[in-house]
Amino acid sequence: DREGLLGKDTLLFHCIETDEEDKQLLCESQAYLVHCPVSNQLCSEGTMALGQLLQGGARIGLGTDFLTHDIWEVMRTTYRELKMDSHPERWKAEHVWKLATTSPAPQLYQGSIEVGNSADLLFIEDSLSLSPLVELPTFSNVAFNTLTFxxxxxxxxxxxxxxWVIRQGKSVLLDEQEIETTYRSLLAEIFSNQLLHARERQIDRSDPAYQQRMLT
Known part of the structure; x- marks a missing residue:
């Protein structure tokens, strides 16, 4: 903060080692925080004081940290974290949806369906596992069911x-089979080279038998 690095254009990830003064600065500066709960748990690094920061007015969105992590798992983990808060009644599924969609919108110019935003959309299949979806004037379980299931x-x-970039579960832009084949081939080559180098390092180069092989 003394160097003027904290502000609305600052992007901070994890924020797991914050004291009370840090939290106050993060809320006051309106720096943008990215919460990566699944990565934090897998690495046993701790977690963001999510509920406290949200209550303090901090700007927060969700991140996976790794390409292979599932954003739906991230959302569910975030929801469970909030429900472990000292005031679990404060937090609803809608809060998590906001963290995953409209909260990052100023940074990514997306996240909501409105004029001027990019038409970046995903369509959830009407699966029985989500049922029953109820939307009434006085009650709705849509946010909870879609988040949970x-x-x-x-x-x-x-x-x-x-x-369209995905139709019927398949990319319409790329040859997925070709990408997978190339990826597996590269992995095999990389690990084969690593094993070869490891074996070479284990060879006793002072061994007369090794020296004889090199001469022949």
Whole structure:
């Protein structure tokens, strides 16, 4: 803060080692915080004081930290964390949806369906595992059910900037089979080279038998 690095354009990840003064600065500066709960748990690094920071007015969104982590798992983990807060009644599924969608919107220019935003949309399959979805004037379980029960396999259609990129669960832009084949081939080559180097390092180069092989 003394160097003027904290502000609305500052992007901070994890924020797991914050004292009370740090939390106050993060809320006052309106720096943007990215919460990565699954990564934090897997690495046993601690966790963000999410509920306290939200109550203090901090700007927070959700992140996976790794490409292979599932954003739905991140959302559910975040919801469970909030429900472990000293005031669990404060937090609803809608709060988590906001953290995953409209909260990052100023940073990414997306997150909500409105004029001027990119048409970046994903479509959740109408699965029985989400049922019953109830939307009434006095009650709705849609946010909770979709948060709790949606899995990646329920996302069959994805649109980016108004153009389809996934249809019926398959990319319309890339050859997935070719990518997978190339990826597996590269992995095999990388690990094969690593094993070869490891074996070479284990060879006793002073061994007469090794020296004889090198001469022949």
């Amino acid at each position: 949606t899995r990646s396999e329920h996302i069959r259609e994805v649109m980016v900037n108004g153009k």
